[in-house]
Amino acid sequence: MATEQQTGTGGGDDEQPLGLTVASGAVAAAVVVPLLWLVRTALDVGFAEAVALVTRPATVEVFLNSAVLVTLVTAACIGLGVPLAYLTVRTDLPFRRFWTVVVSLPLVIPSYIGAFAFVSAFGPQGAFQRLLAPLGIESLPEIYGLPGAVLVLTLYTYPYVFITTRAALKSMD
Secondary structure, three states: OOOOOOOOOOOOOOOOOOHHHHHHHHHHHHHHHHHHHHHHHHHOOHHHHHHHHHOHHHHHHHHHHHHHHHHHHHHHHHHHHHHHHHHHHHOOOOOHHHHHHHHHHHHOOOOHHHHHHHHHHHHHOHHHHHHHHOOOOOOOOOOOHHHHHHHHHHHHHHHHHHHHHHHHHHOOO
């Protein structure tokens, strides 16, 4: 007597409940309708107008600022994540598992919460500034603008480089 195992790839009842199908369709419509509206609106603008909008000095400046930010954050994440991954995989660093968890911790904190905490701590009227005032330190380096954005984004995104590099290093034996 032979028995067949059901693998879920064929045979059996493959129909979804009607409620799930309707809910999935509603979610898909909520995503697709705004995208279709955006494409239709973009096509209403003539080619010359579109080029004029994209090449405006303000648009070019925003694009260049974004490119600089991406480049600096990527370089900083690589500079931080790769050596940390190497230390936790290829060396005899004490408590390697502990350091792996600690280095990965920024992933559990939403970046906007981290940015708010960073500004609250290191801003012009932040807690750290108030602690240093009795020591005669009147002001800290500016955290707003590009340097602060690079620092905060790096601190919250380097774990992606760390985890990926760590996995690659572990597989290379």
